[in-house]
Amino acid sequence: MTTDREADANRLAAQSLAQDDPTGWFERLYAEASTGSAVVPWDRGGPNPLxxxxxxxxxxxxxxxxxxxxxxxxxxxxxxxxxxxxxTTAFDISPTAIELVQERFPDSAVEYRSADLLDPPAEWDAxxxxVVESFTVQSMPVSVRGTAIEQLRRLVAVGGELLVVAGIRGEGEEVDGPPWPLTETEIRSFARDGLQVQTLEQVEARWRAVFVRGDNTSS
Known part of the structure; x- marks a missing residue:
């Protein structure tokens, strides 16, 4: 069921998907939010408790x-x-989101950048x-989800961890998103290309999983 906080995101996502643009709605949402004409549903005033x-x-x-x-x-x-x-480096596909966060935290030590998860900068590889992924993959339709997960794996250094938080969806369950929560098969699909499951748990009706890349220099 769509809540009032999600209404703007769903409206703009539907428009983008109709134009075969699965991620363009993020910039539109932040641009409207910057003028007070839309609500960013995941802006809760603090870090994710999970x-x-x-x-x-x-x-x-x-x-x-x-x-x-x-x-x-x-x-x-x-x-x-x-x-x-x-x-810490942090990125968002929306240039407006980056402008807003830099205004919000003008003295921050974080390096904020505009970048696309589907094609991240090559210098970020390993x-x-x-790597912290909280609710971003689930905001993308299934058509690009595999690419997003593949790109995330690339970013983890040897010995590093990938922390993923996402909503839970049953296998075969149809969802009219966004968001499109992850099935167990999808959450486990992060564990490829050298990444292994360290922990996989359900907390407050959410997946919280950690994947680790082993030291490939060991015998």
């Missing part, structure tokens, strides 16, 4: 490590991981000790 709880449970410290936050949107997740000591 990420915060994960880091607290593991007593994560980012000293001398690099983190990448995917689809950073309002920036709260990126700012949180920066406070843990990570050298370059991050922690």
């Amino acid at each position: 990420l915060v709880d994960w880091a607290a449970e593991r007593q994560v410290v980012g000293s001398c490590r690099r983190a990448l936050v995917v689809g950073c949107g309002p920036g709260y997740d990126a700012e949180y991981f920066s406070t843990l000591g990570f050298e 370059n991050f000790d922690l």
Whole structure:
């Protein structure tokens, strides 16, 4: 069921999909939100609690490590991981989203960039000790989901981790998105190309999974 907070996202996503543009609606949403004519449904005023709880449970410290936050949107997740000591890069496909987050956090240590998950910068390949993907893949239709997941795998350094948070959808269940939550098959599909499942759990009706890339220099 669509909530009032999701109405603008669904309207703009439908328009983009009708034009065979599966990701163009993000920029349109942030552009409208910047004028007060739309609501960004995932702008909740703070970092995702499932990420915060994960880091607290593991007593994560980012000293001398690099983190990448995917689809950073309002920036709260990126700012949180920066406070843990990570050298943090965060990106969004929407240039307006990046402009807004830089205005929101003018003194931030985070490097904010506009980039496309479906074609990320080559210099990011295998370059991050922690890649954080929270609700971005599920905002993309199935037609591009495989590409998004494949590109995410590329970004994880040897010995690094990919942290994924997403909604849960039953196998074969039809959903009129966005979002289009992930089935168990889809969440497990992150574990390819050298990535292995470290943990896979259901927390508050969400997937929370960690995938790790082993040290390929070991025997």
